[in-house]
Amino acid sequence: MYLSRVRVATEGLDSQSLQRLMEGNAYGNHQLLWRLFPEAEERPFLFRQELEKETPVDGTPRGMPLFYVLSRLAPTAVPGLLNCESKEFTPQLEVGQKLAFKLRANPVVARKEEGRRRSRRHDVLMDAKKAAREEGVEDSLTIRERMETAAREWLGDPERSERHGYRLPVAPQTTGYRQHAYRRKGGEIRFSSIDFEGQLEVVEPERFRQTLEEGIGRSRAFGCGMWMVRRLET
Known part of the structure; x- marks a missing residue:
């Protein structure tokens, strides 16, 4: 790489x-x-x-x-x-290694919908916002906290993190939530992104090396999914 x-x-x-x-x-x-x-x-x-x-x-x-x-x-x-x-870029990764990271990602969740054969993907943060509103939550700060918590849970999800070879020992910070919409020939591109920053632990070096190379989440062609990592001083 x-x-x-x-x-x-x-x-x-x-x-x-x-x-x-x-x-x-x-x-x-x-x-x-x-x-x-x-x-x-x-x-x-x-x-x-x-x-x-x-x-x-x-x-x-x-x-x-x-x-x-x-x-x-x-x-x-x-x-x-x-x-x-x-x-x-040839990272030397080891089990248990701690890395600081930055990541801009597009978190989505798939939901089954009546009348549709395939699941439909939803923005994780908007999905959390909708759920909060349906529960009667109206306070904007509470809704924002629900949205950011949903984003952190998406990145730290045990199944996802195991599949990609890492673990989050502490919840990362989230900033810069943004919705994107671009017109092009043949249709429109819509996605959202949010920035994560924190620490991770390498659980499976080969899987995480592949994760670094391939990225994580969707919209990787449009500036999402790339991990920026560095060793933590011991």
Whole structure:
């Protein structure tokens, strides 16, 4: 795997593409980052969008979009458009190892509905909000707490975490809940995302290594599912 930090030379974008970039348009940015992998037939990467907090050596101003990209293939910079700093990413994982993590994910839950053969997926946070309202809860703070608790329970669900090779020793922090809607040819893309930050314990190293490579949850093509991990000081 390769972990890359990617910056965009905004002068290389047309006005429409620049607007999508600045708005954090996940669909447009997904298409933009594809240009790092001209030979790939299937998407070989996950990405996470953040903002520059410090002025880099190339003079890019603070507050500009910055991408972290995790890929199976080595990316190729696009002169005049995408600047790329890459390194091989070969995490050495052990049972019981503690890692700090950041994760932007799209938590969903599948519900059976009368008259439908297949289960329908629902935003976990909106599902919790609807359940609270149906119980007669009207206090906005209580509803918000219910929504964030549902998100944390989704990530820490024993079946999910076991399947992906990790355990959450403490509940993570949640911030930045956002709903996304983008139009494209053939329909509309809708999903939500929320940011998690906390600590995890590696339970099954091979499974968690695969989880790092493949991501977790849905909407992985649109900036969700990529784990940012680092070792905790002992």
